[in-house]
Amino acid sequence: MDPHITLVTLGVEDLDRSIEFYRDGLDLPMQERPEDETIAFFDLEGAMLGLYPRDLLAEDATVSPEGSGFGGVTIAHNVADRDAVDAVLAEAESAGGELVKSGREADWGGYSGYFADPDGHLWEVAWNPYLSAD
Template identity: 85%
Template structure:
């Protein structure tokens, strides 16, 4: 397997609400939809897709029911610690929930978490050890 991720698909309860959060609230660039039941956003080096949760579960052959922590977070690294708080505020203003405010991390950086309207967890982090 090549060591890269090309697409992350999030199962959402309300596609229009999720699009509003990611496109209008966070400003992610969305591709044209052409009336499809899926939305694609171009990220640097990958894409984010939003797809109805029940249809995504059906496609994977698993039950759509379930809640709570799914064992996965998505990370967004920023260039400095102030940007962590700015992105967390942006997500909250867009309708996301602040899960954990930005704070010094035991590994030497600074990070916090927000949840999108469907509860998908995003970590926003400044890591002084990552190369650009």
């Protein structure tokens, strides 16, 4: 397998609400789409983020759409410094996300926190002194 990710698709309950969160709240660049389209794509500099109705995504994967709690997956967004962690967490919260874990020193030597989008998808925002945020 070629070691890169090109697309992460999140199953969402309300596509319009999720578009507002990511496009308007977090200011992610969204590709143009017809208004009746059931999927939205955002450019993430080297990868794409897709939003698709949860029930249709489950149907496509031939699994049940039912489920709750921690799904065992987080999405990470690395930033250039500690202050940027707190700024992104505040931006996500003001956009309608839920602050799950405020920024704090991490046992691996960096600084990180978590927010959840309107569907509960967890995003880690981290400053990692061992990785480039580019």
